[in-house]
Amino acid sequence: MQYNFKEIEAKWQQYWAKNQTFKASNHSDKQKFYVLDMFPYPSGAGLHVGHPLGYIASDIYARFKRHQGFNVLHPQGYDSFGLPAEQYAIQTGQHPAITTKTNIARYREQLDKMGFSFDWSREVRTSDPNYYRWTQWIFIQLFESYYCNDAQQARPIAELEEVFAKEGNANINAVCDEDVVSFSGEDWKNYADKEKQAILLKYRLTYLAETEVNWCPQLGTVLANDEIVNGVSERGGYPVIRKKMKQWSMRISAYAERLLQGLDAIDWTESLKESQRNWIGKSVGAEVEFRVQNSEFRVQVFTTRPDTIFGATFMTLAPEHDLVLKITTPDQKEAVEAYIEKTSKRSERDRMADVKTISGVFTGAYAEHPFTKEPVPIWIGDYVLASYGTGAVMAVPCGDQRDYDFAKHYNIPIKNIFKDIDISENAYAEKDCVIDNSDFLNDLPYKKATKRAIFELEKLGQGKGKTNYRLRDAVFSRQRYWGEPFPVYYKDGMPQMIDEKHLPIQLPEVEKYLPTEEGEPPLGRADVWAWDTEKNEVVSNDLIDEERVFPLELNTMPGWAGSSWYFFRYMEDSIRDEVFASQEALDYWQNVDLYIGGSEHATGHLLYARFWTKFLKDRNLVPIEEPFKKLINQGMILGESAFVYRIKGENRFVSKDLIGEGKVQPIHTDVSFVNLSNELDVEAFKHWRPEFKEAEFLLNENGKYIVGREVEKMSKSKYNVVNPDDICEDFGADTLRMYEMFLGPLEQAKPWNTAGITGVHNFIKKLWKLYHSNDALVVSEEKTSKESLKTLHKTIKKVTEDIENFSFNTSVSTFMICVNELTAQKCTSREVLEPLAVLIAPYAPHIAEELWQKMGHQESISRVAYPKFDEKHLVESNKNYPISFNGKMRFTLDLPLDLSKEEIEKAVMQDERTQKQLEGRTPKKVIVVPGKIVNIVG
Ligand code: ANZ
Numbered sequence: 036m037q038y039n040f041k042e043i044e045a046k047w048q049q050y051w052a053k054n055q056t057f058k059a060s061n062h063s064d065k066q067k068f069y070v071l072d073m074f075p076y077p078s079g080a081g082l083h084v085g086h087p088l089g090y091i092a093s094d095i096y097a098r099f100k101r102h103q104g105f106n107v108l109h110p111q112g113y114d115s116f117g118l119p120a121e122q123y124a125i126q127t128g129q130h131p132a133i134t135t136k137t138n139i140a141r142y143r144e145q146l147d148k149m150g151f152s153f154d155w156s157r158e159v160r161t162s163d164p165n166y167y168r169w170t171q172w173i174f175i176q177l178f179e180s181y182y183c184n185d186a187q188q189a190r191p192i193a194e195l196e197e198v199f200a201k202e203g204n205a206n207i208n209a210v211c212d213e214d215v216v217s218f219s220g221e222d223w224k225n226y227a228d229k230e231k232q233a234i235l236l237k238y239r240l241t242y243l244a245e246t247e248v249n250w251c252p253q254l255g256t257v258l259a260n261d262e263i264v265n266g267v268s269e270r271g272g273y274p275v276i277r278k279k280m281k282q283w284s285m286r287i288s289a290y291a292e293r294l295l296q297g298l299d300a301i302d303w304t305e306s307l308k309e310s311q312r313n314w315i316g317k318s319v320g321a322e323v324e325f326r327v328q329n330s331e332f333r334v335q336v337f338t339t340r341p342d343t344i345f346g347a348t349f350m351t352l353a354p355e356h357d358l359v360l361k362i363t364t365p366d367q368k369e370a371v372e373a374y375i376e377k378t379s380k381r382s383e384r385d386r387m388a389d390v391k392t393i394s395g396v397f398t399g400a401y402a403e404h405p406f407t408k409e410p411v412p413i414w415i416g417d418y419v420l421a422s423y424g425t426g427a428v429m430a431v432p433c434g435d436q437r438d439y440d441f442a443k444h445y446n447i448p449i450k451n452i453f454k455d456i457d458i459s460e461n462a463y464a465e466k467d468c469v470i471d472n473s474d475f476l477n478d479l480p481y482k483k484a485t486k487r488a489i490f491e492l493e494k495l496g497q498g499k500g501k502t503n504y505r506l507r508d509a510v511f512s513r514q515r516y517w518g519e520p521f522p523v524y525y526k527d528g529m530p531q532m533i534d535e536k537h538l539p540i541q542l543p544e545v546e547k548y549l550p551t552e553e554g555e556p557p558l559g560r561a562d563v564w565a566w567d568t569e570k571n572e573v574v575s576n577d578l579i580d581e582e583r584v585f586p587l588e589l590n591t592m593p594g595w596a597g598s599s600w601y602f603f604r605y606m607e608d609s610i611r612d613e614v615f616a617s618q619e620a621l622d623y624w625q626n627v628d629l630y631i632g633g634s635e636h637a638t639g640h641l642l643y644a645r646f647w648t649k650f651l652k653d654r655n656l657v658p659i660e661e662p663f664k665k666l667i668n669q670g671m672i673l674g675e676s677a678f679v680y681r682i683k684g685e686n687r688f689v690s691k692d693l694i695g696e697g698k699v700q701p702i703h704t705d706v707s708f709v710n711l712s713n714e715l716d717v718e719a720f721k722h723w724r725p726e727f728k729e730a731e732f733l734l735n736e737n738g739k740y741i742v743g744r745e746v747e748k749m750s751k752s753k754y755n756v757v758n759p760d761d762i763c764e765d766f767g768a769d770t771l772r773m774y775e776m777f778l779g780p781l782e783q784a785k786p787w788n789t790a791g792i793t794g795v796h797n798f799i800k801k802l803w804k805l806y807h808s809n810d811a812l813v814v815s816e817e818k819t820s821k822e823s824l825k826t827l828h829k830t831i832k833k834v835t836e837d838i839e840n841f842s843f844n845t846s847v848s849t850f851m852i853c854v855n856e857l858t859a860q861k862c863t864s865r866e867v868l869e870p871l872a873v874l875i876a877p878y879a880p881h882i883a884e885e886l887w888q889k890m891g892h893q894e895s896i897s898r899v900a901y902p903k904f905d906e907k908h909l910v911e912s913n914k915n916y917p918i919s920f921n922g923k924m925r926f927t928l929d930l931p932l933d934l935s936k937e938e939i940e941k942a943v944m945q946d947e948r949t950q951k952q953l954e955g956r957t958p959k960k961v962i963v964v965p966g967k968i969v970n971i972v973g
């Protein structure tokens with residue numbers, strides 16, 4: 036019987052679906068194991084062979100764990116809100132829900148062909164109202180919480196209200212906006228309701244605030260920092276500018292320290308942890324107060340080097356700093372205003388990136404040095420960022436290069452406070468030095484000096500130790516249609532939550548998906564988008580009376596909302612309408628044991644998901660603190676682009692091997708027009724685009740047109756996309772799966788090369804042949820040879836170790852060697868061929884199932900125990916002895932290891948070759964070291 040992968044694969048895919056083979060149970064005595072892929076955004080282009088790389092790896096692992104007796108949860112779903120469907124809707128008028136549904140159907144079809152062991156009964160779609168009602172619900176929980184610094188956790192906002200009513204906010208140690216005023220219990224009681232709401236908003240974990248945002252005019256929306264690459268939008272590459280807008284924000288900064296500490300407890304790569312650490316950006320230092328001379332104003336600065344305070348010879352404020360216009364002297368006013376106007380045009384990113392341009396203006400004002408009481412000139416300069424620390428620095432030219440350059444440029448005095456350090460060319464940025472010239476800090480090393488400086492500042496009441504984090508609160512509003520609506524309406528300008536009983540608040544219908552002419556988000560176009568507080572339903576805008584019916588929020592949530600908690604939803608085994616996930620399910624599955632996905636999510640999704648998990652834990656909604664125990668980033672699969680060469684200025688194309696000196700212009704051709712020998716199907720290319728129809732082709736001597744090849748990112752725009760459907764059609768899913776793994780280490784980037792796939796395909800055919808002779812199964816019950824057992828156990832050992840180390844590429848080569856050896860040994864033994872089928876099942880599940888069934892089993896192979904390695908089969912029974920004469924090795928002799936010294940000597944002496952060497956002489960001595968050597972002397 037021939038290896039008919041098409042029949043076999045279709046058969047088993049149907050079997051698995053029909054029997055729900057991979058359905059995980061929430062009630063099991065087995066140990067749980069949760070394997071998760073970062074769920075895909077279903078784009079219109081479908082999957083290319085780069086996408087399933089991570090899914091194949093996680094599927095192998097999930098299947099392996101099932102063989103090991105674990106109760107495995109391996110779900111899949113769709114991150115189905117997002118920009119592309121909406122952009123398509125803007126262009127075509129097609130509702131994004133329809134586009135999304137079509138795309139999901141296509142994805143599902145493609146995924147099904149690759150034989151993944153997903154439990155589809157738990158599928159989630161973030162754009163499904165039954166799912167996003169819980170995203171809305173979590174938003175409400177965040178609104179109803181604040182972060183208590185004493186307890187180091189989120190607490191109900193109602194607790195805060197109780198304290199406010201009793202004693203005001205003097206004793207509250209909570210994370211809040213900087214501009215909260217202090218009030219007494221009496222004040223609180225006298226505040227109008229709106230005032231109370233405004234104060235509470237400054238404490239809530241999600242809050243509405245006027246924030247400077249990254250506004251992208253072309254996309255008509257605000258973008259998060261991680262959605263901007265090199266100053267332009269990640270999608271589309273459009274310019275991004277700073278703009279003030281009223282936005283929902285998430286107080287993720289409250290969790291900065293816990294997000295940092297939590298990294299120590301999880302098994303992620305160091306590089307990934309490092310990017311999160313940098314993003315959080317913890318700096319330990321001090322906040323120091325400088326008094327402005329002849330005024331009541333005080334400037335707070337943040338410094339990581341309080342030990343250098345005696346070197347502070349001027350101060351620099353960010354141009355946007357609140358005090359700038361207040362302290363500027365009349366004669367400097369014009370210059371200062373002009374400077375502010377000029378820098379407002381530069382983005383914060385540009386300002387950070389540009390370390391060369393030095394610019395600033397003197398405000399005319401002076402501060403007083405806290406210790407020396409000397410006057411310190413106050414400048415403004417755009418190297419100081421408004422959004423970091425306090426937006427002001429004490430400038431220490433001797434210790435900070437930017438301050439140094441600034442001082443040199445504007446001729447401001449530089450004071451060296453370091454003993455024996457030369458700063459005539461540059462500032463001294465290291466910490467291993469002794470301080471001089473600095474009163475009580477003299478002769479103290481860095482650490483002691485820092486402590487002492489803070490101590491003295493505290494004594495003066497002009498400073499304290501302070502830890503700063505670079506992590507900013509995350510803007511949570513998007514001016515888009517295709518996202519979760521907020522469960523929020525506005526009463527007298529203040530946001531009100533809709534009771535959770537009435538969720539989901541579903542997206543309204545709009546006739547166009549663009550912002551309104553007034554610049555409102557697309558939901559501003561909806562006619563039925565008001566909240567009736569009596570009927571508790573969404574009603575027509577005409578009914579808005581600001582008494583019973585109120586306008587609803589027009590923004591929607593960002594892409595990261597739905598993906599910040601989806602891993603909890605999968606834990607539920609049935610669609611629950613009363614909870615986001617049941618306590619029982621959460622207690623059983625806990626967290627994701629293995630998470631696989633792309634490294635582009637390092638500081639976005641992975642940080643937000645950790646934040647929401649910590650929040651849910653604080654409010655006793657989930658039992659765990661970290662969602663993803665182990666995480667692996669799969670590398671990218673690169674495409675092999677193909678090029679044709681047009682002679683410049685002509686409509687003639689020259690074959691690659693004919694390119695001479697003349698100028699040619701390389702043009703991408705679709706790789707589907709090129710065969711494995713790099714020959715172009717000229718007719719197909721001509722029909723591709725009208726402009727090529729009349730083109731002339733200069734062929735080589737064999738009458739072929741040869742294309743050029745280059746490795747690039749796999750992308751539709753580079754016409755180098757390989758479709759997994761085609762590979763499944765031509766070679767089968769088992770070959771695709773094994774080939775993707777064979778390409779190289781999981782975490783590395785590697786080029787796809789379709790030509791290489793035949794090697795893996797031939798291997799699978801060889802595997803099939805091993806079990807067959809003359810088209811019939813040859814598995815026999817006869818005794819197995821020692822070599823075959825050795826081959827099998829060697830393979831068990833290596834493959835088990837490989838899977839545990841996520842080294843899937845080396846497993847594939849091990850299988851190849853194994854099948855070659857067993858074929859050479861003519862092994863037909865059931866004792867070997869059965870375990871081999873189980874070993875290979877995680878990689879090539881269809882063929883494994885088929886062989887398993889043919890060997891007489893009724894049940895699927897998927898939960899058969901994984902073969903156990905037994906050392907004894909690897910122990911050598913013979914030794915190939917080197918036989919020496921007077922120390923010179925002359926030949927080798929294979930003898931059983933269990934012979935005695937005498938028996939070895941006898942066997943050696945009887946060998947013809949020994950007699951030939953001795954030429955009739957009797958040796959003086961025969962030295963035998965059992966298991967090692969034999970030396971004949973004399
Ligand atoms: C005095 C000093 C002396 C400083 C010295 C450094 C070296 P990180 O580690 O990034 O937290 N700084 C503070 N706020 C700033 C802002 N808004 N924009 C630009 N720079 C700012 O860096 C903290 C240091 O960066 C602070 O310590 C301050 O300069 C500067 F020998 O203060 B330092």
